[in-house]
Amino acid sequence: MTNVAITTLLNQTDSDIAAYLEACVHCGECAEACQFYESTRDPKYTPTFKLAPLVKAYKRHKAPLRGIKKIFGLVPDEVTEDELREWEPLIYDSCTMCGRCTLVCPMGIDIAGTIRKVREGYAAADIVPDGLKQARVNVEKTSSPMGVTPKALLAQIKHQEEDTGLKIPVDVQGADYLALFSSHEIMASPEIIGAYARIFAKAGLSWTISTEAYEATNVGVQIGSGPLAAKLVQRVVDEAERLGVKYVISPECGHAYGAIRWAGPNLIGRTFDFEVLHIIELLDRLRRDGLIPAGKKDERRLTLHDPCQIVRRGGLLKEPRRLMDDACSNFVEMPGAGIANLCCGGGGGVSANQRAEELRTKAFGVKLDQIEKLGGVDAVVIPCANCRGVFEDGLFDLDRELEVIGLGELVAETLADDPPKAAE
Amino acid sequence: MSYQVNGHTIEHDEEGYITNLSDWSKELADEIAKTENIEMNDEHWEVVNFLREYYDEYQIAPAVRVLIKAIKKSMGPDKGNNKYMYELFPYGPAKQACKIAGLPKPTGCV
Numbered sequence: 001m002t003n004v005a006i007t008t009l010l011n012q013t014d015s016d017i018a019a020y021l022e023a024c025v026h027c028g029e030c031a032e033a034c035q036f037y038e039s040t041r042d043p044k045y046t047p048t049f050k051l052a053p054l055v056k057a058y059k060r061h062k063a064p065l066r067g068i069k070k071i072f073g074l075v076p077d078e079v080t081e082d083e084l085r086e087w088e089p090l091i092y093d094s095c096t097m098c099g100r101c102t103l104v105c106p107m108g109i110d111i112a113g114t115i116r117k118v119r120e121g122y123a124a125a126d127i128v129p130d131g132l133k134q135a136r137v138n139v140e141k142t143s144s145p146m147g148v149t150p151k152a153l154l155a156q157i158k159h160q161e162e163d164t165g166l167k168i169p170v171d172v173q174g175a176d177y178l179a180l181f182s183s184h185e186i187m188a189s190p191e192i193i194g195a196y197a198r199i200f201a202k203a204g205l206s207w208t209i210s211t212e213a214y215e216a217t218n219v220g221v222q223i224g225s226g227p228l229a230a231k232l233v234q235r236v237v238d239e240a241e242r243l244g245v246k247y248v249i250s251p252e253c254g255h256a257y258g259a260i261r262w263a264g265p266n267l268i269g270r271t272f273d274f275e276v277l278h279i280i281e282l283l284d285r286l287r288r289d290g291l292i293p294a295g296k297k298d299e300r301r302l303t304l305h306d307p308c309q310i311v312r313r314g315g316l317l318k319e320p321r322r323l324m325d326d327a328c329s330n331f332v333e334m335p336g337a338g339i340a341n342l343c344c345g346g347g348g349g350v351s352a353n354q355r356a357e358e359l360r361t362k363a364f365g366v367k368l369d370q371i372e373k374l375g376g377v378d379a380v381v382i383p384c385a386n387c388r389g390v391f392e393d394g395l396f397d398l399d400r401e402l403e404v405i406g407l408g409e410l411v412a413e414t415l416a417d418d419p420p421k422a423a424e
Numbered sequence: 425m426s427y428q429v430n431g432h433t434i435e436h437d438e439e440g441y442i443t444n445l446s447d448w449s450k451e452l453a454d455e456i457a458k459t460e461n462i463e464m465n466d467e468h469w470e471v472v473n474f475l476r477e478y479y480d481e482y483q484i485a486p487a488v489r490v491l492i493k494a495i496k497k498s499m500g501p502d503k504g505n506n507k508y509m510y511e512l513f514p515y516g517p518a519k520q521a522c523k524i525a526g527l528p529k530p531t532g533c534v
Contacts, residue, residue, distance in 0.1 A: 151482070152484055
C-alpha cells in the first residue's frame with residue numbers, strides 16, 4: 001500500500017512539481033490565504049505543510065544531489081503508512097483546492113494543483129475518506145456520485161415539463177448543445193432544468209439532455225484518480241460526439257467545469273470535436289447576442305459568490321457580473337470579490353467527506369463573516385450547486401438565515417416577457 | 425444482525441439498514457424506530473411514507489439536503505426545513521428516516 005502511494009507520488013512529480021518543491025522559500029504567505037488556517041490558526045493547515053509526504057518522497061528519491069546528501073545522512077527516511085494516514089485529513093479534509101494559496105505564492109507555486117497530485121498517491125493506495133469512497137462506488141454503478149439513474153433523471157424532467165409547460169428535449173441526435181447537470185441539481189434543485197428549458201426556448205437553441213451522459217461532476221478529480229477522471233470525461237465525450245453536438249454545457253458546478261474544460265483533453269489525450277461552455281458563459285453570450293433580453297429586475301439587495309473553480313481557477317470573472325447587473329438593481333460586491341474571493345469551505349470533495357464537517361463549518365464561518373460585513377444582504381447568488389449546499393448546511397449549523405439562489409434561475413426569472421425572434 | 429418481527433428474522437447491515445428492501449413492513453418500521461429511540465407518530469409516518477414513494481420513483485435514498493428540499497416541495501416550508509426534520513429525527517433526518525423506511529443508507533453530495 002505504502003509502495004503504491006510512493007510510486008504514484010513519484011510518477012506525479014514531473015518537472016513542474018519538482019520545480020515547485022525546490023522553489024518554496026517557506027515564507028508562510030500561503031497560510032494566510034488558507035481558510036482552514038485562518039479559521040483555526042493551527043499551523044498544520046499551512047498549505048505547503050500539507051504537501052509533506054510528497055516533499056519527503058521527492059527528497060529521498062528524486063531531488064538533485066540526493067546521492068551525496070545520503071552519504072551525510074541528509075536525506076529523509078522513507079514515507080511510512082502511518083505518516084500517510086496521519087496526513088490524510090490534511091490532504092482531503094482541510095483543502096478544497098480553492099487555489100487562494102496558489103494565487104498569493106510569491107514563488108508562483110501551484111500549491112492547490114500539487115495537492116491534487118498528492119491525492120493521486122492517496123487514491124492509488126486507497127487511503128481516502130469514506131464519503132468519497134461511497135461516491136466512487138455510486139459513480140462506478142451509475143456515473144453519478146449520488147446514484148442518479150436515467151429513471152430518476154427522466155422523472156425529474158417530466159416534473160419540470162409539467163411545471164414549465166415546455167417540452168424538454170432528451171437524446172436528440174444532431175442537437176447543437178448537450179446540457180450536463182450535477183446530481184445535486186437533478187435531485188435537490190431540479191428547477192434548474194426547467195430554467196434552462198425556459199431560457200433556451202426563448203433563445204431558440206437546439207439542445208438536448210442525454211440519458212447516457214447527464215452527470216457533470218467528476219469524483220475522479222476530487223478523490224485524485226486520473227484514470228477514473230479520464231473515464232468520466234470520456235463518457236461525456238463519447239456521447240457528445242455520438243449525438244454530434246457542437247457544444248457541451250457544463251452546469252453551475254465548480255470542479256465539473258475544470259474537469260471537462262481544462263483537465264479533460266489532457267485526461268483523454270486528445271482534443272474534443274465540440275466546444276465546452278460553462279452555462280454562465282453561454283448565458284452571457286446569449287444575452288450579448290440579444291437572444292435573451294433582460295426584463296424586470298430583482299430589486300432585493302443581492303451579492304455574488306465566486307465559486308473557486310469557475311472564477312479563480314476557471315477565468316469566468318466578468319460573465320456572472322454582467323448577468324447580475326442585468327438581473328438585479330441592488331447588486332453589492334463582497335469585500336475581496338472576484339479572483340481572490342473566499343471559498344465556501346466545501347469544494348474539492350470536502351462537502352462529501354463527513355469527517356470534515358466541523359472543519360468545513362469553521363471555514364464557512366470565514367465566508368459568512370465576509371458576507372455579513374456587507375450588512376442587509378437579502379440573498380446570495382451562487383453559480384455552483386455544491387457551494388449552495390455548503391452554504392445551506394453552514395447557515396443551519398451556525399444558526400443564521402440567508403437566502404441562497406442559483407444564477408441560472410435568477411436569469412430565468414428576470415427574462416423579458418416578450419420573446420425575441422428565434423435564432424436563424 | 426437482524427430484527428425480529430412477528431416471529432420473522434429480518435437481516436440488516438452493521439448500521440441497521442435492512443439488506444433486503446422487500447422485507448419491509450409497517451411492523452418492521454416500528455421495530456427499527458425503537459432501536460433508534462423514536463416513538464413513531466403521524467408526523468414520522470408522513471416522512472417515512474414520503475420516502476417510500478420517493479424511492480419508488482427515483483431509486484435514490486436521499487441525503488439530508490435533498491430530502492428536506494423534496495419535503496419542502498411536497499409539503500411546504502413548514503415541514504421542509506432543517507428544524508422540523510431534526511426534531512422528528514434528531515440523529516439525522518435522512519439517515520434515521522431512510523433506515524425506518526427500509527431504504528438503503530442515503531448517499532451524499534459531491
